[in-house]
Amino acid sequence: MDGPRCPGSLRSGLAKPFERPCPKCGATVEIWSDEERADCRCGGVVFKDATPTCVEWCAAAERCLGHILDVAAIKAAAAERARAEGNPDFVREVGDFIREHCAHYQPKTGG
DSSP states (O other): OOSOOOGGGGOOOOOOEEEEEOTTTOOEEEEETTOSEEEOTTSOEEEOOOOOOHHHHOTTHHHHHTTTSOHHHHHHHHHHHHHHTTOTTHHHHHHHHHHHHTTTOOOOOOO
């Protein structure tokens, strides 16, 4: 493919652990980024946060998709959803993770 490619499409296959509170007892439960759910000792179930789309975290989203989407509204809704779920930095953390693991990525220039 000629031209630049979206770095978000080059996601790393490396799993990453993170913690979420159990909705049943409040205990901290470890869940891995490649898992959809984890079971708490109390019997409660913890689900992984939905992975933000590139529109939610990418600085180039307005240039890339601004002509068809309300990027500002999508970013604001994602930030509010993350705050409401108790993890206000989630969207930023995902963007940082993708950028870090795509550091080797160099966009092709036309020509």
